[in-house]
Amino acid sequence: EDKVVQSPLSLVVHEGDTVTLNCSYEVTNFRSLLWYKQEKKAPTFLFMLTSSGIEKKSGRLSSILDKKELFSILNITATQTGDSAVYLCARNRDDKIIFGKGTRLHILP
Amino acid sequence: NAGVTQTPKFRILKIGQSMTLQCTQDMNHNYMYWYRQDPGMGLKLIYYSVGAGITDKGEVPNGYNVSRSTTEDFPLRLELAAPSQTSVYFCASSYSETSGKTQYFGPGTRLLVL
Numbered sequence: 216e217d218k219v220v221q222s223p224l225s226l227v228v229h230e231g232d233t234v235t236l237n238c239s240y241e242v243t244n245f246r247s248l249l250w251y252k253q254e255k256k257a258p259t260f261l262f263m264l265t266s267s268g269i270e271k272k273s274g275r276l277s278s279i280l281d282k283k284e285l286f287s288i289l290n291i292t293a294t295q296t297g298d299s300a301v302y303l304c305a306r307n308r309d310d311k312i313i314f315g316k317g318t319r320l321h322i323l324p
Numbered sequence: 325n326a327g328v329t330q331t332p333k334f335r336i337l338k339i340g341q342s343m344t345l346q347c348t349q350d351m352n353h354n355y356m357y358w359y360r361q362d363p364g365m366g367l368k369l370i371y372y373s374v375g376a377g378i379t380d381k382g383e384v385p386n387g388y389n390v391s392r393s394t395t396e397d398f399p400l401r402l403e404l405a406a407p408s409q410t411s412v413y414f415c416a417s418s419y420s421e422t423s424g425k426t427q428y429f430g431p432g433t434r435l436l437v438l
Contacts, residue, residue, distance in 0.1 A: 257429035
């Protein structure tokens with residue numbers, strides 16, 4: 216079955232901690248893997264990954280894709296309360312973009 | 325440049341009623357998508373379109389219809405509303421690229437079917 220599985224489903228950490236969110240998928244041929252942050256309303260785009268082993272960074276956030284092992288991780292260092300959100304992973308294959316259920320991250324002050 | 329706009333923001337329907345959720349984008353994107361998001365869950369793809377005149381089913385198309393007569397508009401139609409269709413509906417659009425695409429989302433339409 217063609218699924219995107221994210222783990223953990225929820226995570227609570229203290230401000231300043233580093234977190235790693237996981238995303239695994241089941242198809243080998245796809246165009247890209249996408250990460251989004253969703254707070255109260257619509258998702259906002261974070262990263263698009265197309266090549267294995269190349270890390271993408273944006274401030275305290277970074278992400279990498281492993282096409283051989285079929286997973287991606289999203290790292291957030293020195294977390295802040297503003298990082299509290301649901302983080303969604305999605306894969307784009309043949310123009311169909313399928314999302315995982317998301318990881319709900321809560322940062323305690 | 326308004327991006328992706330959706331109307332209405334919120335609607336209550338009775339079982340069996342029909343309605344159309346509107347989605348418009350002004351970025352000249354070829355690709356447009358409709359998703360639903362149930363409480364505490366991820367997004368599920370309902371329908372998508374790769375260009376005007378072309379539509380395709382996603383993961384959960386039953387109970388919905390779409391049309392794409394122009395590049396800008398991608399309305400989603402519910403013909404016989406059911407309580408299971410209570411959800412938040414997001415429309416999104418993106419450019420066409422060979423190696424993937426970045427999606428832009430609308431603000432969402434919250435639908436309650438009673």
